[in-house]
Amino acid sequence: MHCSTSQALMEATDATSPYDLEYRASEDDAWYSVCVLLDAGAEMLTVKYMCSPEVYEIVFHASKFRTESEVDELVSRFRPVSHQLQDHECLKLSVGTTVCAAHGTTDDDLRFYDAVVDAVYRRTHSCVGGEEECLCSFVLFWKHGRGRGTLTSVSIASICFLDTATHIDPRIIAFAKMARKSHASIRNDSESSQKRPLESEIRMRLKSQADEMKDSAKDSSYNQCTNQDEDMGPKPCNTNDLATSDDHFFILINNLEKGLTASVIKSFIFEKTTILAEAYVFPSLVSDPFARGAIMVDSQTKAQTVHEFLDSPKHFVVSSKGSDPGVDHLCWG
Secondary structure (H helix, E strand, O other): OOOOOHHHHHHOOOOOOOOOEEEEOOOOOOEEEEEEEEEOOOOEEEEEEOOOOOOEEEEEEHHHOOOHHHHHHHHOOEEEOOEEOOHHHHHHOOOOOEEEEEEOOOOOOOEEEEEEEEEEEOOOOEEEOOEEEOOOEEEEEEOOOOOOOOEEEEOHHHEEEOOOOOOOOHHHHHHHHHHHHHHHHHHHHHHHHOOOHHHHHHHHHHHHHHHHHHHHHHOOOOOOEEEEEOOOEEEEEOHHHHHHOOOOEEEEEEEEOOOOOHHHHHHHHHHHHOOOOEEEEOOOOOOOOOEEEEEEEOOHHHHHHHHHHHHOOOOOOOOOOOOOOOOOOOOOO
16 A cells, blocks of 8 residues: 555544544555544444545444454554654654654655654754744664664654553443444354264264164154153153254164163163263164164263263173163163
């Protein structure tokens, strides 16, 4: 971007000017006087540079910010307009003062960057046409931009005094809120849609199981599945709810021995993994050689632990028939 900033930055000190903020451009790291327009409906911020002979502008959309740090970085690029020092104000400059000053090789290629006054050489002021003229020179150490880390001697005509106000312009605050809100919404949508492989597998298989159970129920004397917890008693459970719940994680189990109860499955899982889970045994037809069921836990980590245990070929001991089965393995299908 080529935009002569010397006249623009200095003329923008007029309190009535719409160019009432400074913006540090990412293209060249220079400060520019800008006019800021906030479109709340479109959640858009337009930044217009005061360049001669035409206006250069850049548009920011709240929805385009990917992180909180990107929003904070944009906010830090705006500040109140700096004020050009007048000749009679040279005594305000002393070693260590931070200023905004013009840096360039020609009048047509000046950029404004922040600098620190490294040295001051005072000279007696003259009077030209009844106006005081400062003849002092100031050595500046450039903090950023193309002269960063170097020293340059300039006159007071090249120096602007920073506005010490610490407040942030209301338009910038409003846009930052929009960007943060948009970022939070996108992040939440992304997290809810990006299911981990294990969770996706469990949900797909459980949904398939639920569909099969609907068909089987038509020919079966069972009309609902039962959570056979010995302490709480039989409780109806809807397989569609299991398949679509968003705050729990399910593991589908095939090849369960018939007669196995939910409470025994829960005890087995707790004994082997120390995880307190819920268990469900689905109804089965008389002709079915095995029963099927599901284990429900309340976190992805617990689901992963139980899944890895059940999926291990090292654990294969089936229950005995007769009294309460002592289960050492639930076959994972």
